[in-house]
Amino acid sequence: GDSVTQMEGPVTLSEEAFLTINCTYTATGYPSLFWYVQYPGEGLQLLLKATKADDKGSNKGFEATYRKETTSFHLEKGSVQVSDSAVYFCALRGSSNTGKLIFGQGTTLQVKP
Amino acid sequence: DAGVIQSPRHEVTEMGQEVTLRCKPISGHNSLFWYRQTMMRGLELLIYFNNNVPIDDSGMPEDRFSAKMPNASFSTLKIQPSEPRDSAVYFCASSLQTDYGYTFGSGTRLTVV
Numbered sequence: 191g192d193s194v195t196q197m198e199g200p201v202t203l204s205e206e207a208f209l210t211i212n213c214t215y216t217a218t219g220y221p222s223l224f225w226y227v228q229y230p231g232e233g234l235q236l237l238l239k240a241t242k243a244d245d246k247g248s249n250k251g252f253e254a255t256y257r258k259e260t261t262s263f264h265l266e267k268g269s270v271q272v273s274d275s276a277v278y279f280c281a282l283r284g285s286s287n288t289g290k291l292i293f294g295q296g297t298t299l300q301v302k303p
Numbered sequence: 304d305a306g307v308i309q310s311p312r313h314e315v316t317e318m319g320q321e322v323t324l325r326c327k328p329i330s331g332h333n334s335l336f337w338y339r340q341t342m343m344r345g346l347e348l349l350i351y352f353n354n355n356v357p358i359d360d361s362g363m364p365e366d367r368f369s370a371k372m373p374n375a376s377f378s379t380l381k382i383q384p385s386e387p388r389d390s391a392v393y394f395c396a397s398s399l400q401t402d403y404g405y406t407f408g409s410g411t412r413l414t415v416v
Contacts, residue, residue, distance in 0.1 A: 233407030289334045295345040
């Protein structure tokens with residue numbers, strides 16, 4: 191079945207460092223891909239999405255490109271801030287269009303001043 | 304828009320007691336999802352509804368768990384009897400079936416002692 195695999199955390203960076211969080215997926219057909227962010231004590235929030243191959247999703251300085259050839263959707267940010275400290279989830283929605291999202295295990299990011 | 308509203312925010316109960324978690328989705332959304340989040344297992348999809356009809360309950364752990372959606376603006380997740388291993392944060396999320404993003408509630412932190 192469909193699945194998502196993220197790099198294990200925690201990821202600890204200094205402020206203004208470059209961020210990459212790896213995400214790869216297994217799915218049949220042409221899934222849609224997402225990144226969600228969860229701040230402490232809150233629910234998940236949609237960060238960005240891409241619905242077809244080679245699409246780039248972007249929001250708040252974060253970017254991810256849908257790479258079908260490598261089945262990847264890595265999250266990047268050029269310069270992280272302390273306020274970016276959170277848990278990041280990669281997710282996919284299969285091509286069956288049921289609306290069901292499958293999440294990766296989450297990667298904790300800690301940014302130090 | 305008030306977003307997805309969950310109640311209560313926190314629940315502490317004794318083993319064997321019945322627990323009912325509540326969710327009010329965003330008006331107009333026709334898909335509703337219940338997730339459970341723990342450190343050990345991450346985010347698990349328990350059940351989801353489209354147009355108030357349960358579509359997939361394969362994630363419901365056992366018969367002690369049940370979920371209902373009597374109308375488009377309300378859903379409940381019930382655990383009877385509760386056990387300490389049910390302790391987790393339970394999230395409700397809603398979306399338009401034809402849309403790509405979920406909106407999550409703030410969650411209910413359940414502690415069974």
